[in-house]
Amino acid sequence: MVVFSWLNRQLLKMEWLFELIRLLVEKIFGLSIDERLGGSIHFFIYDFIKIFILLSVLIFTISYIQSYFPPERTKKILGRLNGLPANILGAFLGTVTPFCSCSSIPIFIGFTSAGLPLGVTFSFLISSPLVDLASIILLASIFNWKTAIAYVVVGLLLAVVSGTVISKLKLEKHVEPYVYGNKSLDIEQEEMTIRDRVEFSKEQVKDIIKRVWKYIIIGVGIGAAIHNYIPELLITAVLGQDKWYSVLIAAFVGIPMYADIFGTLPIAEALIAKNVGLGTVLTFMMGVTALSLPSMIMLKQVLKPRLLWTFIGLVSAGIIIIGYIFNAIGYMFI
């Protein structure tokens, strides 16, 4: 247990890095980290480096695992199941299947053409951006394992419940007709060798960092500002634990926004430090990742309005409910 705790502190929380940067700021820049400027600079540098290191290691490792779960295989696995087990498996596979958001439409079309029930495809699509193997570890690094696991559990629940509700509503005819009746691609992609997988994982690291570094800088910047410049009173006035509207505000701000989940983590970290409720923060993170204006615009190409709005409404409602619940039970986690 002691070993685990030490590993946790050094590998995930990177206490060594915290101390190293503290020395940098205090001895070389001559600023105290307990003061605004010093504190912000320290937060900025430490968080930035920490996220980058974790990101690279995590993405590599997880991409390697994910190379065993391409969407084509997921399609085959899910095609053999029905009902609730299919939804649950769909949500789980959404977590481990690699794909960038530009693939969500081809995947949606591919799954649906293969005959996968609408609800199962949605469970997959919801859990995919929401619950990400790498971000779980980052969450554990920034908060703790309890919180990370809680996030995964509610994220998957949201995906399964939303998918199931969508199946029950029988909205199949609200999918654009061209989506059905596409041929299924069954060419056997050759099995990847270990070298292929390593190459794939390296490419993923490069790709993802290229895509995501701007959001991380912005996220860390906002986090640093929240940490030290924006007065706590202002934050709690808008997002405080005791304010009934804080979850709603977090939802309204997060849902239309597009940012990578890695960029939201430093913001979440700073907000929690300023006493914002865990639920409010989770709502914000889930809103940013599960729904966004760009992805809704893309989905509009395959979903007719009623289904599209049902999807948006369900996921939004779920995110808000999760926010309220976790604000109430948050003390158990942090």
Next chain:
Amino acid sequence: MIIKVLGPGCKNCVSLKENTEKAMKEMGIEAEIIKVEDMKDIASYGVMRTPALVIDEKVVSYGKVLKPNDIIKLLEKNK
């Protein structure tokens, strides 16, 4: 021979097209490369991951940015 590169326009699809052009130049093949960017058309090939390479309406690769050498091998196989 009609060659198509499927992709919504992200950097990977551009790279695949360039690599394909290089491969074709090396083999001395003169053929049309058509870039397919419309999601519906891409999906009609059953492709879920882009970029994808199609030779004479047959999908020969998907989800990978092939290097010119790999493309040369595929072009040989599918002549």
